[in-house]
Amino acid sequence: MNLNIKLKGLNFKNPLLTASGIFSDDHLDFYQKKLPYGGIVLKTFTYEERLGNIGNRLLEIPCGMMNSIGLANPGIKYLDMSLFDKLKAIKIISIAINDIEEIALFKKVLLKNKIKMVELNLSCPNIKEKKVTNDLRKKKELFCEIRRELKGIIIFAKFSYSQVNKSNIKIIESAGFDGITIMNTIPGIEIDIDKKEFYFNNKVAGISGSFLVPMGLERLFYIKNITDLPIMACGGVKNYKDVLKYIFMGAHLVQIGSAVFNDPMLPVKIERNLSSYLRREKINDINELRGILLK
Amino acid sequence: MVKKVFSAVLIEKKRVAEDTYLLKFNSSISISPKPGQFFLVSREVNRTFLKRPISIHYYYADHRHFKLLIRPKGKGTKDIINVKFGEKLEFVGPLGNGFPLVKNKKVALIAGGIGYAPFAFLLRELKNHGNDIDVYYGEKDKKYLVEYWRINGVKYNIFTDNGSFGKKGNPIEYFLQGNYHRIYLCGPEIMYKSYKENFPELLNISYASFERRMACGIGACKGCSIMVNGQFKYVCKDGPVFRMDDVEIL
Ligand SMILES: Cc1cc2nc3c(=O)[nH]c(=O)nc-3n(C[C@H](O)[C@H](O)[C@H](O)COP(=O)(O)O)c2cc1C
Numbered sequence A: 001m002n003l004n005i006k007l008k009g010l011n012f013k014n015p016l017l018t019a020s021g022i023f024s025d026d027h028l029d030f031y032q033k034k035l036p037y038g039g040i041v042l043k044t045f046t047y048e049e050r051l052g053n054i055g056n057r058l059l060e061i062p063c064g065m066m067n068s069i070g071l072a073n074p075g076i077k078y079l080d081m082s083l084f085d086k087l088k089a090i091k092i093i094s095i096a097i098n099d100i101e102e103i104a105l106f107k108k109v110l111l112k113n114k115i116k117m118v119e120l121n122l123s124c125p126n127i128k129e130k131k132v133t134n135d136l137r138k139k140k141e142l143f144c145e146i147r148r149e150l151k152g153i154i155i156f157a158k159f160s161y162s163q164v165n166k167s168n169i170k171i172i173e174s175a176g177f178d179g180i181t182i183m184n185t186i187p188g189i190e191i192d193i194d195k196k197e198f199y200f201n202n203k204v205a206g207i208s209g210s211f212l213v214p215m216g217l218e219r220l221f222y223i224k225n226i227t228d229l230p231i232m233a234c235g236g237v238k239n240y241k242d243v244l245k246y247i248f249m250g251a252h253l254v255q256i257g258s259a260v261f262n263d264p265m266l267p268v269k270i271e272r273n274l275s276s277y278l279r280r281e282k283i284n285d286i287n288e289l290r291g292i293l294l295k
Numbered sequence B: 001m002v003k004k005v006f007s008a009v010l011i012e013k014k015r016v017a018e019d020t021y022l023l024k025f026n027s028s029i030s031i032s033p034k035p036g037q038f039f040l041v042s043r044e045v046n047r048t049f050l051k052r053p054i055s056i057h058y059y060y061a062d063h064r065h066f067k068l069l070i071r072p073k074g075k076g077t078k079d080i081i082n083v084k085f086g087e088k089l090e091f092v093g094p095l096g097n098g099f100p101l102v103k104n105k106k107v108a109l110i111a112g113g114i115g116y117a118p119f120a121f122l123l124r125e126l127k128n129h130g131n132d133i134d135v136y137y138g139e140k141d142k143k144y145l146v147e148y149w150r151i152n153g154v155k156y157n158i159f160t161d162n163g164s165f166g167k168k169g170n171p172i173e174y175f176l177q178g179n180y181h182r183i184y185l186c187g188p189e190i191m192y193k194s195y196k197e198n199f200p201e202l203l204n205i206s207y208a209s210f211e212r213r214m215a216c217g218i219g220a221c222k223g224c225s226i227m228v229n230g231q232f233k234y235v236c237k238d239g240p241v242f243r244m245d246d247v248e249i250l
């Protein structure tokens, strides 16, 4: 049974990735050297260190959760890949770049660490100063510059639900990016009725969880009607069935996000169940299933 | 020990006080937790979206059996106390740093309410290390008092807010400085706040266990932040136990 996915010269041992913001080297304890992912996407790095948001950062809601982490990260300067040295999985760095001046440092660090693929996070809802831009026209120049500078590195742009429209997809395509990740968390608000306050200090937080799958499938369906760019699907994956659904709808790779918090062994189970599914269906290669519902 | 994902079967469940349950489990793997560490816990089927952090109340040196002491607050903890005999729960852990132990010293433990939970295990370890121990334990009302683990030679001071048992008031009001080498606290953050105001000179020998909502439990998601020495630390990985003079108490 082949679960291998080839994408732009990279070879993923299976279509499973960690979603950004979920995984750290501490997870390796659970897997005892045998990582169940074809690739890992690290938490988003910004130009400068970000301490993260004050106040509440987490809340469980029915079928999911809200987070207001605020891109806590040490800054791209401190990217330390030595923790992942021994991993065979493809290492993807999530980055958020706000300004043309910032690109040089990202370039330097990414090249030094021999990074082959990045995910440009366009869609974190958890930063107060920088609202998610739904109109990417203003970013065109920045994107072209990023593309030019990060020559040789595969770039995917990570969208939120509300960023998916024809104009934005065309901008990503014409900037020369290699693919799209869909999607980031959905902005939402929670209220503490006893304190009569917003639950999150930033008021708006990001919602993730299993109910995102139908939304992700619909957005993927829409995107695939506009572009042939490869897709990393993300949102709500809780079992192998969700992974298959995204693949049927044309995704190359599928990211697993907040469902891993409850069950760190989830990717192990999904990998096993994908193989069983292929065997049951007498399909030799998972790549045969990609986009079968788009034909 | 290295943290793991494992299941454990419920083999005993007792209601030990109003709204308070003592659950004993038999683990499917060998475990070696330290006092003050915790597990993330949920059912195996019909799970809550996130697991809940629950401290290890007691641990048997056979590496298999352990107890949780739970006063349910929300859906996650209610699910846990509603497990039936023979049913399995899923655990991730042991997690966190645990209480730093000392040997042959005079120490105090201050517990507020269900904050007593991690202390049965801690008490045994402190006793095994030859310490001289005073316990200060406060509850709202006598009906909440947990039938604590009486160990010979441990001095218990019990308090209730309404005076229905022990002294009327809370442990902080009655706490005496008594030449302690180390003081361990577990309870609501408001108790730590009053301790901090009343005993600023003891903060550098006082270690308290903190609580936050958690998702990953291993320092990955950055969800359980706490201010320590002006920097964000994470209760699940850097804690849950922090020295009190370092921490900003809410
Ligand atoms: C705690 C947490 C932190 C996250 N941090 C990031 C991040 O740094 N960068 C990013 O692009 N997405 C981040 N995300 C979004 C996830 O990568 C993913 O897009 C989203 O959670 C939807 O997938 P899910 O439903 O499988 O969780 C974060 C999500 C969570 C729950």
Ligand code: FES
Binding pocket: B213, B214, B215, B216, B217, B218, B219, B220, B221, B222, B223, B224, B234, B235, B236, B237
């Ligand atoms: S719960 Fe994820 S960092 Fe603590």
